[in-house]
Amino acid sequence: MKPSRQISLSTLTIIVGLLSMLLINTTAMAAKVTLNPESWGSEEGKACIDCHSKASAGLTHQWKNSAHAQANVNCLDCHQAYEDDVDAIEHEGSVIATIVSPKDCGRCHETELKQQQGSVHTQALSIIKNRMPALSEHFGSPTINDAGCAKCHGSKVLVRGDGTLDPATWPNSGIGRINPDGSVGSCSSCHGRHQFSKAQAREPSACIYCHSGPDSPDKEIYTTSKHGMMFDAHKSEMNMGSDQWIAGKDYSAAPTCVTCHMGAAGKMKSNHDVGMRDSWNLNAAVSEQQYLVIFEDGSKRELSTSDPLPRKGESINKLDGGMGKVKAVASPKRRRQAMTSVCLECHSKGFANNAMQQFDNVVELFNKKYGEPAQAIMQELYSEKVLTPLPFDEPVEITYWKLWHNSGTLARHGAAMTSPSMTWKGMNDVGSNFYGKFLGQVRDATGKERGDALIKKYVNDSEHHDWLNHPDKANPILGFGKGKDEETSVSESEDAGENAGDEKANED
Amino acid sequence: MQVKMLVTRKPMKINNLLPAFITRHVLFALIIGGVAGIGFILFLIEFDHFTSSEAFCTTCHSMELSAEPYRNSVHYKPASGVRASCGDCHVSEGVFAATWDHFIGGKDLIRQLFGENYDDPVVNALHHPESAFAAREWFKKNDSATCKRCHVKEAIFGKRPDTQQIHLEDAKDKSCIECHYNLVHRKVPHKKTFKREAWNRMIEEEFGLEKGTAKKILDDEE
Numbered sequence: 001m002k003p004s005r006q007i008s009l010s011t012l013t014i015i016v017g018l019l020s021m022l023l024i025n026t027t028a029m030a031a032k033v034t035l036n037p038e039s040w041g042s043e044e045g046k047a048c049i050d051c052h053s054k055a056s057a058g059l060t061h062q063w064k065n066s067a068h069a070q071a072n073v074n075c076l077d078c079h080q081a082y083e084d085d086v087d088a089i090e091h092e093g094s095v096i097a098t099i100v101s102p103k104d105c106g107r108c109h110e111t112e113l114k115q116q117q118g119s120v121h122t123q124a125l126s127i128i129k130n131r132m133p134a135l136s137e138h139f140g141s142p143t144i145n146d147a148g149c150a151k152c153h154g155s156k157v158l159v160r161g162d163g164t165l166d167p168a169t170w171p172n173s174g175i176g177r178i179n180p181d182g183s184v185g186s187c188s189s190c191h192g193r194h195q196f197s198k199a200q201a202r203e204p205s206a207c208i209y210c211h212s213g214p215d216s217p218d219k220e221i222y223t224t225s226k227h228g229m230m231f232d233a234h235k236s237e238m239n240m241g242s243d244q245w246i247a248g249k250d251y252s253a254a255p256t257c258v259t260c261h262m263g264a265a266g267k268m269k270s271n272h273d274v275g276m277r278d279s280w281n282l283n284a285a286v287s288e289q290q291y292l293v294i295f296e297d298g299s300k301r302e303l304s305t306s307d308p309l310p311r312k313g314e315s316i317n318k319l320d321g322g323m324g325k326v327k328a329v330a331s332p333k334r335r336r337q338a339m340t341s342v343c344l345e346c347h348s349k350g351f352a353n354n355a356m357q358q359f360d361n362v363v364e365l366f367n368k369k370y371g372e373p374a375q376a377i378m379q380e381l382y383s384e385k386v387l388t389p390l391p392f393d394e395p396v397e398i399t400y401w402k403l404w405h406n407s408g409t410l411a412r413h414g415a416a417m418t419s420p421s422m423t424w425k426g427m428n429d430v431g432s433n434f435y436g437k438f439l440g441q442v443r444d445a446t447g448k449e450r451g452d453a454l455i456k457k458y459v460n461d462s463e464h465h466d467w468l469n470h471p472d473k474a475n476p477i478l479g480f481g482k483g484k485d486e487e488t489s490v491s492e493s494e495d496a497g498e499n500a501g502d503e504k505a506n507e508d
Numbered sequence: 509m510q511v512k513m514l515v516t517r518k519p520m521k522i523n524n525l526l527p528a529f530i531t532r533h534v535l536f537a538l539i540i541g542g543v544a545g546i547g548f549i550l551f552l553i554e555f556d557h558f559t560s561s562e563a564f565c566t567t568c569h570s571m572e573l574s575a576e577p578y579r580n581s582v583h584y585k586p587a588s589g590v591r592a593s594c595g596d597c598h599v600s601e602g603v604f605a606a607t608w609d610h611f612i613g614g615k616d617l618i619r620q621l622f623g624e625n626y627d628d629p630v631v632n633a634l635h636h637p638e639s640a641f642a643a644r645e646w647f648k649k650n651d652s653a654t655c656k657r658c659h660v661k662e663a664i665f666g667k668r669p670d671t672q673q674i675h676l677e678d679a680k681d682k683s684c685i686e687c688h689y690n691l692v693h694r695k696v697p698h699k700k701t702f703k704r705e706a707w708n709r710m711i712e713e714e715f716g717l718e719k720g721t722a723k724k725i726l727d728d729e730e
Contacts, residue, residue: 051678054670083700090698092687161710163697 040108044094045076051092062195078104087159087180098165099157100193103183112187112272118300120275122184123319124176125154138392142168150174152210154186175210199240204231207257214406215283217426221410221419222257228419230254245270248345255342265342273300277339279332280363282412285404286371287363289332295324305332355418362415362423366408369464370430374403376458377442386445396441403433549603556606560595568617570626573633574693581692590658597654597692598643624729633694633711634722640696644689652684659684 052075053060063069068078081088081097088095097104106113116122125132132153136145146155146168154174158166175189190206191197200206204222212219222228231238234253242250247265255263261277264270280287281302288304293316295301301319303310310316310326318324336356343352378400381387387394392401411426439459443451459465467473474480530538558564565571575594578584583592599609619626626632647654664675679687690696697703708722 051674054674054678057670084703086703086706088701090700095701159706161703161707162695163701164695 040074040077041072042074042076042080045074045080048075048092048094059194062193066195066197068194068196073108085181087157087163087165089163097180099170099179100188101179101181101183102185102187103179103181105187106183109187114298115272116185116187117183118294118298119185119273120278120302121175121189124152124174125150125156125178126176126184126319128153134391154178154184197241198243198245202238202240202245202256202258202263204228204256211257215409216413217410217422218257218413218417221414221417221422224421225417225419227255227417231256247342252346255346260339260342263342265345268338268341275302276330277335277342279336279339280412280416282363282416283405283409285375285408286367287412290335291332292330292335293326294328294330296327297324299324359415359418362427363412365464366412366427366430368462370434371404371408373458373462373465374400374434374438377454380454381442381445384446386450394445396438396445399433399437399441403430403438407433552603552607556595556599556603556610559610560593560599560606562593565594568620568627570620570632573629574636574639577694578692583692592658596657598646600650600653601657630711630715630717630722631725633714634708634726636694637696637702637707640689640693641699641702644685644699647685647689648683655684655688 049060049063063075068074076094076096078100079096079098081095083095085095085097087097087099089097102113102116132145132149133142136142136149140148150169150172152174154177155169155172156178157169157172157180159180160166173186173188175185177186177189178184179186189209190201192200192206204219208219208222210216223232231254237251237253238256239245239251244250245264247255247259247263259265262271262274276292279289281290281304288306290302290304291307291309293301293303293310295318299318299320301317310329312326312328314326315323316326340349340352340356343355347355378387378396381396382389387397392398407426407429409426410422411430414420414423414426439451439455442454445451446454460468476482526535562575566575578594583597585591595606599606599613624631624635626635661675661679665672666675689698696707705723708726709719711717712719712722
């Protein structure tokens, strides 16, 4: 009796196990890899491991601990290349490529590739290709571009005639990298090779690698936000390595960057198009709400609400310069809804909407008070030829750049991710810059008279700067009225009070 | 009498020992031929030795262009001071094999004299891949014999602990040239993945030439 009972119990366990596996599979794991497992596990590739466990023990060890190794995906499955590939090299009898591009990863990870291609991340290089050299080469040299900017934004990888990769452009795992095979991006930007750990990519540190520092201060913001505080305290409860990682279901201790910007939450599916849920362009001189235009070929672009709204089926310019037929347009409102739906896993609708309102207010404030007037003044300076067209050769240009690009970004991102200290720091820096430096340098550049006229037009006449029109309004914050002056002012005010009292008495 | 006989019989004795057709003239010819033969072999040894030297090879200006990267390589200035000169790698061991290699190598001389202007760095660089492919073929055919003059697979310890293990296990059945084919001279991709257009472009950029110049130079040669 006993053995048969045991058997029936274990059979039951197996059945339950299988059922639960099926259930899990149908939810979040199934879509991951759609290729037949027979297409990987290359025989030729197995030979790599023996030598590489000696020649590069570290990376082989990482791979051995990866899901790839468990699934028998070996070196050659990812690194194999065709002889006529631009970056193909012969290596120990095999034809391989050093760079594993998103296109290579997409041989198995089709869904992720589709989402990633056309995302704002893949445009990290193309959208700033004019800006980047001006900054890096004027302030540094192409060297700083290669070792700094391009490490995050991506390089255009060049293959030289002798088969080597141009050392100025490789190594590089920048997220907007333009690969020799024409694909854009780098999966290893976030998914560190060769272990490709899920947990590692879900860590805020995966994003902080680039999203930190003066012009992308998201590390500083997240770590001083309530979300970051909760993450720090409850990291061990985050279930970071789980196959399925749905906010509110598999974890609830804190949201990481991934949670809000690309993670699964409730009915919202995870998505490798990272900017999809963003409704504003916060890294701009003046922020605007953004439509997301999705083209028939799967590529995407953003359009400001001030641009004409494209209709479905219409042909408009794509980012690569070609024309594309519009398949769908997501309005900023729809994008905001997507983001807010993540909040709702932990917050009430009212709470989330009000937080968004506070964020929007800060963006509007920045736009109206600083972004728009500073931009208008700069445009006048350029059109009046007070400034040369060359960027950064006049002090006011550097001041203006820092105003919106550094401090302005800190304030706006700070509000987006609810870090009170960074929101204030950002806006405080913007104000100090604007009143303390920018306006003075405008006067220096134009001469006092023209400068005063410009400032009157764009600053003093604006309700946001009306306080400038009341120079007599005293406040002791900077020490006005202290010391000797304090005595006189006190006695004056006492006198005034007495007089007023007298007058009153007289009236009576 | 006896003494007399001995004196008179002495030449008779040699005649008796040698076959009849070896006359005195033949004997002289043999001796002279033998000495000349030994002299010739000695000459070949010296000749092979001299023509294997860097000084000789670089008397052609075109070879100077190949020697330049070599002079920056570990084979030219190793820590140990053991320098491999041109012939140590590119000429086989043994006087006959060495002479044969020099004979075959004579075609380079003919091409230098009557072929393209290989002294021109651009022309030279454009043709460099073909020379590399030919040299690799040669090493492969010889099972990297000239490498093995100095290098013993079992004795490659390297700087990392695993270098020896890799050579003994993973590269056990491999010939040196199969892996180490970009060691001394200018790097050229493997024949399998070599792309002529990319190579041309690289040379054009290197010498500040207009795009398409390289192709024109090569087309004009034909």
